[in-house]
Amino acid sequence: MQxxxxxxxxxxxxAGSIVxxxxxxxxxxxxEVEIVAVSxxxxxxxxxxxRENLPHATPMQNWADLLALPELDIIWIGTPxxxxxxxxxxxxxxxxxxxxxxRMSMDLAEAEEMLAASKRYPELVTMLCxxxxxxxxxxxxxxxxxxxxxxxxxxxxxxxxxxxxLNPDAPAHWRQRIEISxxxxxxxxxxxxxxQRWLGDITGVFAxxxxxxxxxxxxxxIIPDLLTVLCQFENGAEGVLEFSGIDALAPGDRLEIYxxxxxxxxxxxxxxxxAGKLGDRALHVVDLAPELEGExxxxxxxxxxxxxxxxxxxxxxxxxxxxxxxxxxxxxxxRARNGWVQIKK
Numbered sequence: 213m214q215x216x217x218x219x220x221x222x223x224x225x226x227a228g229s230i231v232x233x234x235x236x237x238x239x240x241x242x243x244e245v246e247i248v249a250v251s252x253x254x255x256x257x258x259x260x261x262x263r264e265n266l267p268h269a270t271p272m273q274n275w276a277d278l279l280a281l282p283e284l285d286i287i288w289i290g291t292p293x294x295x296x297x298x299x300x301x302x303x304x305x306x307x308x309x310x311x312x313x314x315r316m317s318m319d320l321a322e323a324e325e326m327l328a329a330s331k332r333y334p335e336l337v338t339m340l341c342x343x344x345x346x347x348x349x350x351x352x353x354x355x356x357x358x359x360x361x362x363x364x365x366x367x368x369x370x371x372x373x374x375x376x377x378l379n380p381d382a383p384a385h386w387r388q389r390i391e392i393s394x395x396x397x398x399x400x401x402x403x404x405x406x407x408q409r410w411l412g413d414i415t416g417v418f419a420x421x422x423x424x425x426x427x428x429x430x431x432x433x434i435i436p437d438l439l440t441v442l443c444q445f446e447n448g449a450e451g452v453l454e455f456s457g458i459d460a461l462a463p464g465d466r467l468e469i470y471x472x473x474x475x476x477x478x479x480x481x482x483x484x485x486x487a488g489k490l491g492d493r494a495l496h497v498v499d500l501a502p503e504l505e506g507e508x509x510x511x512x513x514x515x516x517x518x519x520x521x522x523x524x525x526x527x528x529x530x531x532x533x534x535x536x537x538x539x540x541x542x543x544x545x546x547r548a549r550n551g552w553v554q555i556k557k
Contacts, residue, residue: 219244219245219246220242220244220245220246220285220286220515220518220519221246221247221248221283221284221285221286222239222245222246222247222248222284222285222286222287222288223247223248223249223250223251223278223279223281223284223286223287223288223308224247224249224250224251224287224288224290225251225275225278225287225288225289225290225291225295225299226251226252226253226289226290226291226292226295226313227250227252227257227258227261227290228252228290228291228292230290230313230341231288231290231313232261232265235288235290235510235511236265236266238510238511238512239288239511242511242515245515247266247269247288248268248269248270248281248283248284249269249270249271249272249278249281249284250262250266250269250270250271250272250278251271251272251273251274251275251277251278252271255271255272255273258271258272258273259271275295275299275302276302279299279302279303279306279308280306284308285308285309285518286308286309286310286311286518287299287300287303287306287308287309287310287311288311289303289310289311289312289313290313291313292313292386292392292393293315293316293317293318293392293393293394293396294318294391294392294393294394296312296313296316296317296318296322296326297317297318297322297323297325297326299312300312300326300329300338301325301326301329304329304330304332304333304336304338305329305333307333307336308336309336309337309338309518310330310336310337310338310339311338311339311341311514312326312338312339312340312341313340313341314340314341314342314343314401314402314405314528314533315393315394315396315401315402315536315537315540316340316401316530316533316534316536316537317394317533317537318393318394318395318396319394319395319537319540319541319544320534320537320538320540320541322394323530323533323534323537324534326530326533327530327531327533327534330530334522335522336522337514337517337518337522337525337526338529338530339510339513339514339517339526339527339528339529340528340529340530340532340533341510342405342508342510342527342528343402343405343406344508345399345402345403345406345465345480346406346409346410346478346480346483347506347507347508348483348500348505348506348507349478349483349484349485349500349504349505349506350409350410350506351504351505351506352485352498352500352501352504353410353476353478353485354409354410355504356476356485356487356498357410357411357469357476360471360473361473361474361476361487361489362469362470362471362472362473362474362475362476362487362489363471363472363473363474364447364448364449364471364472364473365411365445365447365449365469365470365471366448366449366450366470366471366472367449367450367451367468367469367470368407368411368445368449368450368451368452368453368467368468368469368470369451369452369453369454369467369468369470370403370407370451370452370453370454370465370466370467370468371454371463371465371466372398372399372403372454372455372456372465372480373454373455373456373459373462373463373465374456374457374459374462375457375458375459375460375461375462376457377424377425377437377457377458378457378458378459378460380424380425380428381429382428383428383429383431384428384429384431384433387435388428388433388435389431389433389435390434390435393435395540395541395543395544396435396540397421397435397436397439397455397540397543397544398436398439398455398456398457399455399465400439400441400453400455400539400540400543401536401537401539401540403453403455403465403467404453404536404539404540405528405532405535405536407445407451407453407467408532408535408536408539409532410469411445411447411449411469412445412446412447413445413446413535413555413557414443414444414445414446414451414539414542414555415444415445415446415554415555416443416444416542416552416553416554416555417441417442417443417444417539417542417543417546417552417553417555418441418442418443418546418551418552418553419439419440419441419442419542419543419544419546419547420439420440420547421436421438421439421440421547422436422437422438423435423436423437423438424437424438424458425437425458436547437456437457437458438455438456438457438458439454439455439456439543440452440453440454440455441453441454441455441543443539449469464479464480464481464482465479465480465481466478466479466480467480473489473490474487474488474489474490474492475487475488475495477495483500484497485497485498485500486498513526513527514526538555538557539555542555
């Protein structure tokens with residue numbers, strides 16, 4: 213393991229926009245971290261990325277060769293979901309800690325394989341990238357729900373609409389390509405992860421989807437442009453979750469939780485929480501106290517866990533990833549069967 217004077221050496225697999233914009237600047241702030249090798253989709257793109265961002269790093273043709281480098285401590289996976297399972301399991305087998313971009317995997321079977329591999333190597337740190345949605349006021353929402361401010365939640369509404377896929381002439385985005393994104397649809401996995409953190413597990417779903425533009429520049433799209441999910445939570449609440457990539461002038465993403473004693477809403481664009489109790493005239497903005505305010509510190513959290521030699525376990529962990537992938541899988545199964553799917557643990 214690392215000696216005190218030893219830098220944490222990172223190999224990156226996948227160096228797309230999220231890595232360039234978010235992870236790389238944050239990792240560069242840590243003097244004890246060194247990114248030593250990068251494998252992107254092609255050798256040319258790996259070489260270009262290193263030239264522009266990491267002149268001392270080695271560009272590599274393929275990720276298997278990168279994993280074979282003996283001096284690496286960490287594999288940082290920034291690829292789309294289709295590579296997550298193979299790279300994660302291979303990296304763990306090679307004795308490396310793993311940070312994996314979200315969504316966890318293509319489907320539930322892959323997610324379960326990743327979790328099983330992480331349990332075989334408990335000394336290695338694994339972490340999934342958390343969604344920024346809901347992070348800022350996460351503790352405030354948990355506090356209000358724990359204090360039963362709205363009583364028992366019984367009705368949950370989530371809306372996440374964009375116009376990203378309205379143009380029928382645009383090529384299929386990688387998130388619309390099932391061979392790259394798997395069963396993940398729009399922001400489904402992201403918000404299921406957030407909702408299950410706040411309200412507990414979803415135990416059953418009935419889902420309907422629609423593809424408005426089934427052919428994009430000759431590519432046949434089978435991931436829906438529009439998705440509606442009826443769901444049940446283990447606390448008994450019923451939910452209606454709506455997702456769309458084809459809504460012009462759509463409002464911002466929004467959650468409403470109705471309980472037997474009041475209501476709580478979350479605006480994901482502004483991170484404003486509003487709440488009210490039965491008898492109030494209207495909802496009011498709930499102040500976000502500085503000590504409750506969350507921030508995106510995913511790189512710091514992961515590196516701290518690695519340095520702790522396993523005493524600290526960062527989140528979201530692979531168990532939480534499997535929890536949301538169960539719902540993503542159930543939604544796909546429900547659409548295929550046109551029926552209610554019970555989610556078994």
